[in-house]
Amino acid sequence: MSYEFLQILWFILIAVLWIGFHFLEGFDFGVGMLLPFIGKKDEERRAIINSIGSVWDGNEVWLLTAGGATFAAFPHWYATMFSGFYLALFLLLVGLIIRGVAFEYRSKDASPKWRNTFDWMIAIGSLLASVLLGAAFANLARGVPIDENMMFTGNLFTLLNPYGLLGGVTTTAIFLLHGANFLGLKLEGELRERVNTAAKKIWVVTTVLYVVLGIFTYVAGFWARGVVNPGFVPVAAVAVLLATGYFLNNKMEGWAFIMTSLNIVLTQVTFFSMTFPNVMISSTNPAYSLTITNASSSQYTLTVMSIVALIFVPIVLVYQGWTYYMFRERIKNDKKSLVY
Amino acid sequence: MDPITLSRWQFGLTTVYHFLFVPLTLGLSWFVAYFQSRYYQTRDEEYRKMTKFWGKLFLINFAIGVVTGIVQEFQFGMNWSEYSRYVGDIFGAPLAVEALLAFFMESTFLGVWVFGEGKVPEKVHHAAIWLAAIGSNLSALWILLANGWMQHPVGYVINEANGRAELVDFFALVTNPKGWLFFWHTIAAGLTTASFLIIGVSAYHIIRKQNVTFFKRSFQAGAIVGLVASTLVFFGGHTNGQYMFETQPMKFSSIEAHWETSQPADFSIITIGDLSGKREVWSWRMPNVLSFLACNNFDCEVKGVNQLQAEYEAQYGAGDYIPLMVVTYWTFRFMMSVGFLMMLLAFLFLLALRGNYENAKWMKWVPWVIVLPYIANMSGWILTEMGRQPWIVQGLLKVQDAISPNLTTVDLLISLIGYVAVYGTLAGAMVYLMRKYAIAGPDAAMHESVDVAPARVGADD
Numbered sequence: 001m002s003y004e005f006l007q008i009l010w011f012i013l014i015a016v017l018w019i020g021f022h023f024l025e026g027f028d029f030g031v032g033m034l035l036p037f038i039g040k041k042d043e044e045r046r047a048i049i050n051s052i053g054s055v056w057d058g059n060e061v062w063l064l065t066a067g068g069a070t071f072a073a074f075p076h077w078y079a080t081m082f083s084g085f086y087l088a089l090f091l092l093l094v095g096l097i098i099r100g101v102a103f104e105y106r107s108k109d110a111s112p113k114w115r116n117t118f119d120w121m122i123a124i125g126s127l128l129a130s131v132l133l134g135a136a137f138a139n140l141a142r143g144v145p146i147d148e149n150m151m152f153t154g155n156l157f158t159l160l161n162p163y164g165l166l167g168g169v170t171t172t173a174i175f176l177l178h179g180a181n182f183l184g185l186k187l188e189g190e191l192r193e194r195v196n197t198a199a200k201k202i203w204v205v206t207t208v209l210y211v212v213l214g215i216f217t218y219v220a221g222f223w224a225r226g227v228v229n230p231g232f233v234p235v236a237a238v239a240v241l242l243a244t245g246y247f248l249n250n251k252m253e254g255w256a257f258i259m260t261s262l263n264i265v266l267t268q269v270t271f272f273s274m275t276f277p278n279v280m281i282s283s284t285n286p287a288y289s290l291t292i293t294n295a296s297s298s299q300y301t302l303t304v305m306s307i308v309a310l311i312f313v314p315i316v317l318v319y320q321g322w323t324y325y326m327f328r329e330r331i332k333n334d335k336k337s338l339v340y
Numbered sequence: 341m342d343p344i345t346l347s348r349w350q351f352g353l354t355t356v357y358h359f360l361f362v363p364l365t366l367g368l369s370w371f372v373a374y375f376q377s378r379y380y381q382t383r384d385e386e387y388r389k390m391t392k393f394w395g396k397l398f399l400i401n402f403a404i405g406v407v408t409g410i411v412q413e414f415q416f417g418m419n420w421s422e423y424s425r426y427v428g429d430i431f432g433a434p435l436a437v438e439a440l441l442a443f444f445m446e447s448t449f450l451g452v453w454v455f456g457e458g459k460v461p462e463k464v465h466h467a468a469i470w471l472a473a474i475g476s477n478l479s480a481l482w483i484l485l486a487n488g489w490m491q492h493p494v495g496y497v498i499n500e501a502n503g504r505a506e507l508v509d510f511f512a513l514v515t516n517p518k519g520w521l522f523f524w525h526t527i528a529a530g531l532t533t534a535s536f537l538i539i540g541v542s543a544y545h546i547i548r549k550q551n552v553t554f555f556k557r558s559f560q561a562g563a564i565v566g567l568v569a570s571t572l573v574f575f576g577g578h579t580n581g582q583y584m585f586e587t588q589p590m591k592f593s594s595i596e597a598h599w600e601t602s603q604p605a606d607f608s609i610i611t612i613g614d615l616s617g618k619r620e621v622w623s624w625r626m627p628n629v630l631s632f633l634a635c636n637n638f639d640c641e642v643k644g645v646n647q648l649q650a651e652y653e654a655q656y657g658a659g660d661y662i663p664l665m666v667v668t669y670w671t672f673r674f675m676m677s678v679g680f681l682m683m684l685l686a687f688l689f690l691l692a693l694r695g696n697y698e699n700a701k702w703m704k705w706v707p708w709v710i711v712l713p714y715i716a717n718m719s720g721w722i723l724t725e726m727g728r729q730p731w732i733v734q735g736l737l738k739v740q741d742a743i744s745p746n747l748t749t750v751d752l753l754i755s756l757i758g759y760v761a762v763y764g765t766l767a768g769a770m771v772y773l774m775r776k777y778a779i780a781g782p783d784a785a786m787h788e789s790v791d792v793a794p795a796r797v798g799a800d801d
Contacts (some may be wrong), residue, residue: 012484054455055677057406057447064443067413068436081426082417083744087416088471090755094762097407101766108773150425152746211483297429298499308437316444331462338456 006302007292010073011279013309015272017069017090021062022133022264029055029280030179032099033172036119038183045119046107046338047331051186055340056103058320060096062313072305076150076295077279084144085136088159092132099125107340130175131168138167138213141222141271143283151289170213174205174267177244178260180186184253188330196248199256201247210241210263217274225281228273237266265324272333344743346752347419350759352725353452354411357763359721360714361405364528366480367569368398369473370578371561376469380462386554394538394558394784399454400773404766406447411482411759413439423732423742430496430507434514438482446475480530481523488519490733491724492587505610505736521583522724523705525576528569529720533713535566539689541714543706543777546698551781560693566686575680577720578633585634588734590648591727594663595672596630597623599642605630605642611669636672656735663729675719678712 001009031052039045052059069079082089098121101337142222145153150193180199187195214234217223224230240262247256275281279295296302330339372395379387397642413435417424424431449471456465495512496505507513542559545551585592592598607629612622628638643651644661652661689697689706697703728734732742777785 023662027542050455054451055448058444058451060410061443061447064410064413064438065416065439068432068439070432071417071424071428072432072436074423075432078417078428078432079421079744082414083421083746086418086747086751087754089414089458090758093411093414094758096410097762097766100407101403101769104399105769108777109613140367155748156753180494260775288529297432300510301429301433304507304510305433305436306439316440320444320448321450326452326464327455329459 001303001306003205003299003302004293005298006299006306008277009306010069010296011272011276011292013313014066014073015071015268016060016332017066018063018272019265019268021059021066021267024059024062024260025056025144025265026175027178027182028052028059029126029130030175030177032122032179032181033130033176034123034179034183034195034198036123037209038191038198042112042115042340043126045115046340047191047308048183049103049106049122050338051183051331053103055323057100058323060100063111069305069309073297073302074233074279074290074295075188075297076293077290080146080150080152080280080295081140084146084154085139087156087225088132092129092136095125095132097125097128098122103340107338119290125176127172130172133168134171135164135168137271138169139164140280140312141167141217141274142220143222143281143289145284146280146282146283146288146290148288150288150295153284163220163222166209166216170206170209173202173209174260174264177202177206178257178264181195181244181248181257185257186331188332196253200245203248205244207241211238214238220255222274224274226274226276226278228276230270230273233273234270237263237270240266285317341749341753343749343752344481345738345748346679346749346756347743347747350752350756351415352722353413353756354408354759354763355725356718357723357767358405358408358412359717361401362480363530363533363713363717364401364537365398365405366477366530368394368401368531368537369469369476370531371534371538371565372398373469373473376466378740380466389554389782389785390558393554393777393785396777396785397537397541397774400770400777402450404770408763410671412456414747417745419744420732420742421744423737424564426737426742427733428504430493431489431509433539434482434486434489438479438486440593442475442479442482442718444475444732446472446479448476454621469678471755477527477530480526484522485514485516485519487724488516488522489513491728492516492518492583493733503756505733517583518587521576521580525573525580525720526687528572528576529713529717531565531569532573533717535569535686536564536709536713538562538684539566540707540710543703544779545781547703551783552698554687554782556698558690563686563689563693567683567690570683571678574683577642577675581633582635585642588728589643590645590652590661591642591668591717593645594665594668595723595727596642597665597669598630598642599646601641601646601647603631603641604628604639605634605709607633608669659730659738661730663727668727670722671719671726675716675723676688678716678719682709682712684714685712 031048033043035048039048066083070081102118102121102125106115106122109115134157139159139161142161145158147153166195177199180195180202183195184192184199240259244256244259244263247253247259277292278289279292280290282290297305372391375387375390375394378384379391381566416431416435449468452460453465453468453472456468460468493505494516495507495509497508498504499506538558539562542555542562545555546559581592596605597608598605604627606625606627609624609626611624630642632638634640634642645665649661653659692700730737730738730740
């Protein structure tokens, strides 16, 4: 396999890992943010947490694998992005930490105060993670100050520009909608009604934000700065988002969930094709941008990692998919069948 | 404080904190899997309770280990970007493999085990806990291969064109003896940690005559595994020491406060240094023993720290190549003495099993043994990392050249204080729950969660 082919392959693989992460953990984050608002009584909250209980940790591994794969395949991308987005990533980590521990701990003590505290940790942790992820990706699309030595020269406030913030808010809205759609599939009775009502309201806000973000991207010229024009992909992303509203109004929860899933996938495809072959666009000087060529590992490392990935990625996909199949039933809202 | 000091403190604190939880996860997972197997084989309800009870403690501990592990993977890029650029071609690979092979397996199957009882076929539920245990321990292998490479780099060349280290032999990386010795040592230490937790908690209940059959059975399992595992830790450590003598002679000699080259070399039982930690004031020594530790031979030559410093200066240029000896010296002694103590205690517990130990007076002190493996684990980890200083990768890259150049003191103060606050709070919650469930005994653990009275939680209406 040629060096160029391997670099493109790894760009695609990392894109796939991020797509998987956004699609899977996207609804986890949404469920986490909705928890204190949809769940009024304790067992309702437990039902909500149990709907993602068996899978959230496995979903989060997509992020770890994306991070590890970036480190292995494009060390300069990993180094510049992680050190450059330092405080944002620190807050993201805090969000992931408090949320992960809270899932496990919230039901292990009977005190309502204890449980309420951990429920809010789940919600706030999920919110932090969603906003920061969205802001980070928007900034990657916009470009960040990088000098000729691949060094990030901004700070936290560099990332807090209107486009970055809009990216953060829009991503949060999409995750909320995606999470609500997931809960619509997993819950029963009154809770299911409640979450469906919420989904319709969230849908309106999300659609508006999404269209504004799209127009901003186009007008500001963040569009197709690489060699690929995403073309109809973002149009399709808007179409499936509109279709989500239709399916929500017709109580077709399965289709609504498929539509938000597609929206997330298409959004990510748009993002990665918009930037390719850049991995980090420099707003200082386009010549300083990190690309799949100047940021990559050696041909040998990429070859070894390709063999490892080609063997193990399909295996992981099979067993993770299979667990979703095994736990496909709706969560019964009675204490006996709840775990967390 | 300058960024490099703060970054080092942050890495040290977050890593040591993470490693407070990891050994117990590694070791206890095998116990839980074993008890689960015994239940499915015998249908003895007592084994089901053992699975649930120890499984509950396992999960409380696991939660913090997992989330603090995410920080570890991100920190290389966040705080040590120059390190990541220089060795990412090599070091990134085991990290990516760890996530792909081990993290997915561990998290997915643990989810199946926790949520699957009664929902998935019994064979699947049974297999899930074993796969989760294997996944956890597999992740230890890959991260220790990565760390082993930092201690003893193999299978690489320096690419002059782009000025970085590049992988040329993946096979050498995955068969690095340093990594495998660490793995053996760590897995055995994990089993020791779990054994002593089980022994301690069981003793607490045995002296109170609560669930005596349950806890005597647990105590017995803990004592047997504890003796075997702590012995394996010892042999792993000894082999590790000899390999260190070959590959990291400076670390070896600084552990022993061995200043001047000698043949044969004597072993320091106690050495008092001056406040700089760089000069000896007084010591009590055992003749020839250090030579034996280094090469299984009572007369071999062991180079002193001063000679090694001179050699390193000749090879790598001017600089201080001596690790902070007060740390390497004393952490080694804590680790060793506690390690021997655990071997001895496990042996005595095993002997006691033959008698009427549940009424013995000394049993009331036994719960305290839980802390012993933690002292040894911490000491060992600090020793191995501090002993490599000033190198981040032995002989290749110094810590001072590895840091992210864009970070300011303010950035680092925010993150350092933030981590300490979050980690401290979570540790409080974790200790509270561990203690509560350990004391409550197996009956409480049979319920998946303590139920709240029909109270509303957090709702105003």
